[in-house]
Amino acid sequence: MNRVFNFSAGPAAIPLEVLTQAQEELLDFHGTGMSVMEMSHRGKVFMEVAAEVEGDFRALLAIPANYKILFLQGGGKGEFSLIPLNLLRGKAKADYVNTGHWSAGAIKEAGKYCEVSVIASSQDKNFTYVPRQSGWKPNRDAAFRHICTNETIHGVEYFWTPQINDDVPLVADASSHIMSRPMDVAKYGCIYGGAQKNIGPSGLTFVIIREDLLGGAHPFTPSVFDYTQQAANEWMLNTPPTFAVYLAGLTFKWLEKQGGLDGMEKQNIEKARLLYKSIDESGDFYRNEVAPDDRSRMNVPFFLREETLNAKFLEGAAVEGLAGLKGHKVIGGMRASIYNATPLAGVQALTAYMREFAQRNG
Numbered sequence: 127m128n129r130v131f132n133f134s135a136g137p138a139a140i141p142l143e144v145l146t147q148a149q150e151e152l153l154d155f156h157g158t159g160m161s162v163m164e165m166s167h168r169g170k171v172f173m174e175v176a177a178e179v180e181g182d183f184r185a186l187l188a189i190p191a192n193y194k195i196l197f198l199q200g201g202g203k204g205e206f207s208l209i210p211l212n213l214l215r216g217k218a219k220a221d222y223v224n225t226g227h228w229s230a231g232a233i234k235e236a237g238k239y240c241e242v243s244v245i246a247s248s249q250d251k252n253f254t255y256v257p258r259q260s261g262w263k264p265n266r267d268a269a270f271r272h273i274c275t276n277e278t279i280h281g282v283e284y285f286w287t288p289q290i291n292d293d294v295p296l297v298a299d300a301s302s303h304i305m306s307r308p309m310d311v312a313k314y315g316c317i318y319g320g321a322q323k324n325i326g327p328s329g330l331t332f333v334i335i336r337e338d339l340l341g342g343a344h345p346f347t348p349s350v351f352d353y354t355q356q357a358a359n360e361w362m363l364n365t366p367p368t369f370a371v372y373l374a375g376l377t378f379k380w381l382e383k384q385g386g387l388d389g390m391e392k393q394n395i396e397k398a399r400l401l402y403k404s405i406d407e408s409g410d411f412y413r414n415e416v417a418p419d420d421r422s423r424m425n426v427p428f429f430l431r432e433e434t435l436n437a438k439f440l441e442g443a444a445v446e447g448l449a450g451l452k453g454h455k456v457i458g459g460m461r462a463s464i465y466n467a468t469p470l471a472g473v474q475a476l477t478a479y480m481r482e483f484a485q486r487n488g
Contacts, residue, residue: 131472134450135278135425136302136322139467144376163369172368176360179375186381187304189311189334194357196333197371202228202301202320204351205331206235209272209297212353213316214240215342217269221245221294223262226253226277227456232299236272239344243268253280255417259288266292270315276303276422278323279454281414281461283422287313295339303424304332305381306466307391315339321370323424324466326377330370381466390466397464397473398423404477411484429459435487436460446479448472 132139155162158171165172180195189195200208209232210220220240222233224247236242245264246257264271271290275298276283283303287310288296295315304317305324311317316335322328333353340354349355350364384390402421405412405428414421414428430436439460443451453459464473 128447130447130449131468131475132449133462133464133468133472133476135454135461135463136320137328138323138463138465140326140373141377141380141467144373144380144467147376148373161369162372165368167362167365167368175372175375176362176366179371179378182375182378182382183332186378186387187309187311187334192337193311194333194335194337194340194353196335196353196356196361197366197374198331198333198351198356198361199329199367200351201328201331202299202318203231203235205299205318205333206232207239208333208347208351208353209270209316209318210236210239211344211347211351213295213297213339214269214344215339217267219243219265219268221265221268221271223247223257223271223273223288224249224253225256225274225282226280227454228277228279228299228301229272229274232272232274240269245271248282252415253277253282254415254420256282256284256420259290262288262290264290264292264294266294268294270295270297272297272299274299276300276424278302278425278463279427279456279461281416281422281425281427282420283424285419289313295336302463302465303422305387305390306394306424308387321374323463324377326374327370329367330374384466393470394423394464394466397468397470398426400470400473400477401426401462401464404480408480408484409488411488412480424465425461425463427453427457427459427461429453432487433458438487439483442483443476443479446475448476448479451476 221243224244246262248255271294297316300317301319302323318333321330343352356363405414411431412428451460453461
């Protein structure tokens with residue numbers, strides 16, 4: 127088996143231990159004589175799986191008892207619509223902070239359902255920083271206040287939690303850094319995202335919502351996307367993506383072995399430190415344009431001094447078994463996504479290749 131080091135932004139690397147266990151259990155899950163993807167989602171075996179997955183998620187992230195967990199479908203983009211449909215609750219306005227491509231996508235989608243007030247933006251510097259709260263212009267009559275806590279494309283991450291002295295619930299798209307470090311869930315009204323970065327395969331989304339925010343979904347909201355109805359039915363109003371839920375559960379067990387989110391954060395800090403150090407010490411051969419205090423630990427965009435070298439860099443990386451490094455078309459360049467499942471050895475291999483490439487082409 128010749129596996130590469132996968133730096134893709136998502137779908138992303140899954141721990142080898144998880145894939146191996148899933149492979150071993152694929153044809154016969156715990157003596158049932160069938161795969162977990164073949165069994166009824168309402169049967170006793172899968173119901174036990176689902177309860178354990180939800181319990182491990184709650185324990186790892188220290189989710190308070192007054193929050194509901196929902197495993198849904200539709201992707202993070204789908205949630206851009208579901209958030210206003212579920213959380214406007216009769217109000218007409220929502221606050222959004224714009225820190226990049228995915229914030230902008232959420233803003234555009236929410237604009238179909240309400241008046242969107244962009245209370246802060248980093249567009250003035252090409253989304254290379256997180257606007258400090260002192261410059262925000264919040265509305266106290268907003269239904270909710272939305273942030274994207276890690277921008278996958280632009281590579282900026284919140285390392286602080288906004289705290290405004292009003293009753294407007296804070297909502298976070300945490301798709302690309304959930305489970306990479308502890309989060310104080312109690313400071314948010316709702317946290318949501320796609321699973322395909324640090325939780326499992328694509329096709330699964332998670333929603334963590336405070337119970338007092340349930341109720342009052344827009345009448346046009348499809349039942350399967352109504353948080354209140356899904357919460358009342360333990361997120362099984364419809365058939366959930368059972369195999370994806372199962373894989374998420376294996377990932378949670380793997381995270382427990384890493385020392386939980388505290389242990390995982392230490393690993394992620396080390397990987398990010400090594401990669402940014404390699405970029406910063408390259409002279410001007412490589413550059414990362416994000417403000418140092420806001421540099422994402424998960425998604426590291428970088429640019430070569432000469433764009434004409436991009437194709438050569440990627441070709442050489444492929445030869446070295448380094449995959450998924452091409453930057454997003456929105457900003458170009460390169461991007462290394464170093465999620466939980468990307469090992470330190472992968473980052474070491476990448477930085478060694480970067481140094482060697484710079485020496486040959488500098």
